[in-house]
Amino acid sequence: MTEPTTDTFATPGDPGPPGPPxxxxxxxxxxxxxxxxxxxxxxxxxHEAPLTSYGLDSVYAFSICGDIEDAFxxxxxxxxxxxxxxxxxxxAHLAGVAAAATDSATDLGTNSH
Amino acid sequence: xxxxxxxxxxxxxDVDRLDGLLGDPWDAGNPTGFAALLEADEREEMHAESxxxxxxxxxxxxxxxxxxxxxxxxxxxxxQVMRAVWRxxxxxxxxxxxxxxxxxxxxxxxxxERQRREVADLLLANRKVASxxxxxxxxxxxxxxxxxxxxxxxxxxxxxxxxxVTNLRRADALVVFARTRPDPGSRSHAQFLVPKAGIPExxxxxxxxxxxxxxxxxxxxxxxxxxxxxxxxxxxxxxxxRGIETALSSFQLTRSALPSMCVGVVDxxxxxxxxxxxxxxxxxxxxxxxxxxxAVIGRAQADLLAADAFATVVTRALHVLPEETGVSAPxxxxxxxxxxxxxxxxxxxVLGARAYLRDGPFGxxxxxxxxxxxxxxxxVSRAACQVTILPQLPRLARRAWFEGGPAPAxxxxxxxxxxxxxxxxxxxxxxxxDGLSGTLVETAETCSDxxxxxxxxxxRDELDRLRRDCAALGPRDLTIDxxxxxxxxxxxxxxxxxxxxxxxxxxxxxxxxxDLDERxxxxxxxxxxxxxxxxxxxxxxxxxxxxxxxxxLARERHDGRxxxxxxxxxxxG
Ligand SMILES: Cc1cc2nc3c(=O)[nH]c(=O)nc-3n(C[C@H](O)[C@H](O)[C@H](O)COP(=O)(O)OP(=O)(O)OC[C@H]3O[C@@H](n4cnc5c(N)ncnc54)[C@H](O)[C@@H]3O)c2cc1C
Numbered sequence: 001m002t003e004p005t006t007d008t009f010a011t012p013g014d015p016g017p018p019g020p021p022x023x024x025x026x027x028x029x030x031x032x033x034x035x036x037x038x039x040x041x042x043x044x045x046x047h048e049a050p051l052t053s054y055g056l057d058s059v060y061a062f063s064i065c066g067d068i069e070d071a072f073x074x075x076x077x078x079x080x081x082x083x084x085x086x087x088x089x090x091x092a093h094l095a096g097v098a099a100a101a102t103d104s105a106t107d108l109g110t111n112s113h
Numbered sequence: 114x115x116x117x118x119x120x121x122x123x124x125x126x127d128v129d130r131l132d133g134l135l136g137d138p139w140d141a142g143n144p145t146g147f148a149a150l151l152e153a154d155e156r157e158e159m160h161a162e163s164x165x166x167x168x169x170x171x172x173x174x175x176x177x178x179x180x181x182x183x184x185x186x187x188x189x190x191x192x193q194v195m196r197a198v199w200r201x202x203x204x205x206x207x208x209x210x211x212x213x214x215x216x217x218x219x220x221x222x223x224x225x226e227r228q229r230r231e232v233a234d235l236l237l238a239n240r241k242v243a244s245x246x247x248x249x250x251x252x253x254x255x256x257x258x259x260x261x262x263x264x265x266x267x268x269x270x271x272x273x274x275x276x277x278v279t280n281l282r283r284a285d286a287l288v289v290f291a292r293t294r295p296d297p298g299s300r301s302h303a304q305f306l307v308p309k310a311g312i313p314e315x316x317x318x319x320x321x322x323x324x325x326x327x328x329x330x331x332x333x334x335x336x337x338x339x340x341x342x343x344x345x346x347x348x349x350x351x352x353x354x355r356g357i358e359t360a361l362s363s364f365q366l367t368r369s370a371l372p373s374m375c376v377g378v379v380d381x382x383x384x385x386x387x388x389x390x391x392x393x394x395x396x397x398x399x400x401x402x403x404x405x406x407x408a409v410i411g412r413a414q415a416d417l418l419a420a421d422a423f424a425t426v427v428t429r430a431l432h433v434l435p436e437e438t439g440v441s442a443p444x445x446x447x448x449x450x451x452x453x454x455x456x457x458x459x460x461x462x463v464l465g466a467r468a469y470l471r472d473g474p475f476g477x478x479x480x481x482x483x484x485x486x487x488x489x490x491x492x493v494s495r496a497a498c499q500v501t502i503l504p505q506l507p508r509l510a511r512r513a514w515f516e517g518g519p520a521p522a523x524x525x526x527x528x529x530x531x532x533x534x535x536x537x538x539x540x541x542x543x544x545x546x547d548g549l550s551g552t553l554v555e556t557a558e559t560c561s562d563x564x565x566x567x568x569x570x571x572x573r574d575e576l577d578r579l580r581r582d583c584a585a586l587g588p589r590d591l592t593i594d595x596x597x598x599x600x601x602x603x604x605x606x607x608x609x610x611x612x613x614x615x616x617x618x619x620x621x622x623x624x625x626x627x628d629l630d631e632r633x634x635x636x637x638x639x640x641x642x643x644x645x646x647x648x649x650x651x652x653x654x655x656x657x658x659x660x661x662x663x664x665x666l667a668r669e670r671h672d673g674r675x676x677x678x679x680x681x682x683x684x685x686g
Contacts, residue, residue, distance in 0.1 A: 036588055037588045038588070052296070058256065058299045058357065058541075059591060061299065062504060062505070066508045070508070077542075078541055078543060079541065082299045082300050082358075
């Protein structure tokens with residue numbers, strides 16, 4: 001499994017192995033993404049701090065939502081980041097969405113894309 | 114909200130009726146003609162007689178969805194009606210009409226049934242609703258708006274200033290954009306629907322009118338709210354915090370429709386320039402015989418058609434591809450306003466001194482040029498539109514361009530019926546697809562011959578370049594602090610989208626264009642291409658021929674009393 005590194009990347013990064021991502025894996029991935037947009041080191045990102053306190057405005061919020069969709073094939077509401085305004089809150093919310101999406105996809109006998 | 118499927122729609126007959134009521138604007142004896150409109154402008158007043166005619170026609174019904182008793186079913190048709198007003202007097206276009214439209218879209222998209230009913234009833238009774246967003250201290254940066262709404266029992270109290278707001282004083286109700294909590298971010302604002310009737314003495318103080326160089330008849334007002342109480346049900350939406358979301362959704366409509374209305378302004382500007390050039394005798398002939406003058410007029414005609422094609426296609430996309438208008442609507446605001454303002458500037462040279470005179474048969478030109486200027490900055494500035502588009506580009510480059518399919522052909526069939534407008538489908542955020550660019554790529558693949566084929570290849574190559582350049586944009590370049598080079602990419606992308614719209618209309622929309630000379634398409638594409646720079650697609654003789662063809666088109670339309678836009682609709686003058 002290749003977790004995203006602290007390197008910056010212009011593409012959304014490797015989401016890891018198939019299957020619903022755990023909240024932990026999502027946290028690491030999201031923190032790396034936030035660090036990328038802020039051009040800061042990933043260990044400077046406080047998982048509990050409101051993203052707006054970093055000056056992460058609506059513009060970045062849409063970009064992060066797009067990245068989540070592209071990396072995890074989850075359809076997310078574009079205003080998601082406005083409502084779950086920290087790495088931890090967002091990861092917890094997304095883990096739930098991912099698990100639900102996988103369940104319903106399994107029910108239908110399809111993959112989660 | 115869906116507008117339902119009722120059959121009462123704005124048809125050509127509605128526009129014709131309105132044009133008939135307003136008469137031939139060039140007729141000096143017409144009480145609602147240019148002579149009377151210019152006099153009102155000199156007095157810095159709205160033209161009262163024209164407002165009475167618009168009341169009689171019930172223009173506001175164009176803004177009210179069919180489901181609420183109005184005539185709004187298709188945005189492109191609303192625009193056709195509004196062009197009939199804007200081509201005569203942008204002060205009426207904005208100050209009688211479009212400002213209520215801007216306010217009302219907030220309510221159609223976020224209001225509850227009672228609020229929608231209230232605004233529909235006001236508009237259908239010829240009343241005005243003002244859209245109070247702007248604070249001088251914050252300009253385009255409305256996420257920092259300070260005007261405050263604070264909870265007070267079951268209601269709210271409003272405190273703060275709103276400035277340079279159309280009809281603030283004479284409107285019967287206001288849609289006020291206010292901060293509902295101090296936190297930064299995008300969940301700290303809301304809109305309130307505030308009927309004037311409920312406001313107690315002293316809670317609202319009006320500021321003097323803001324003097325302006327154009328739109329001089331429009332009441333650009335300001336107000337200070339001082340603990341102004343409003344009931345709890347004045348809030349638009351179920352909960353506070355939805356204000357920015359509502360603005361980003363509903364303004365997709367206004368940011369595409371208003372620039373499209375302004376096509377009517379250049380229609381008159383071009384007509385004035387042409388009439389002047391035909392009438393003016395110089396060097397033993399008419400000014401219109403001079404090749405330079407013919408070229409300028411031909412180019413302005415091509416600009417007008419390019420602007421029309423792009424703006425009209427995107428207003429149709431609100432119905433067909435609402436998931437993409439978060440990008441294409443600001444693209445229209447950015448590019449179409451520029452195309453139109455530049456065209457007016459070029460035409461100024463054809464009129465010479467007459468473009469400078471404030472009365473006489475061509476006095477209308479200077480007024481229209483002044484009135485058109487706010488198209489580039491009012492409601493939202495062109496630069497702010499670039500910043501809206503910019504962060505979307507890396508993702509579009511990565512997953513949409515050259516990947517997704519073309520837009521549905523019906524999008525481009527101008528004049529054709531559309532599915533109902535679904536306000537709920539207009540969302541902020543990052544589009545996943547780009548049907549217009551898909552149409553460009555498809556056209557480049559299937560049509561490789563002739564001049565149009567060369568242009569399709571040219572714009573396809575530009576999209577390819579954009580894909581490379583945008584995929585490489587760093588995080589800082591996606592924000593307000595982006596380098597000018599990054600801003601320029603957003604600008605180039607809007608040109609590619611406009612070209613795609615023109616190609617789509619050329620390909621799928623011929624039936625809607627009547628007898629329009631087919632050379633409109635390469636002429637419009639050439640004008641767009643010149644904005645990108647680079648090696649010309651046309652040889653000089655080819656360009657001269659196209660410009661001459663567009664001059665003749667303008668001349669025929671002018672002599673035959675038809676609009677210069679893609680509809681070519683017959684008018685009184
Ligand atoms: C005729 C008219 C009618 C109006 N009616 C109304 C109305 O009914 N209701 C209402 O609320 N307001 C109304 N306004 C106000 C109007 O919306 C504002 O004037 C406008 O949005 C803000 O313009 P500004 O130039 O002050 O903006 P600023 O934000 O101060 O912009 C100044 C300049 O800064 C740069 N800039 C701004 N933002 C960005 C960005 N994001 N990225 C890069 N550069 C940027 C641009 O070069 C811009 O031109 C009206 C204005 C006019 C002229």
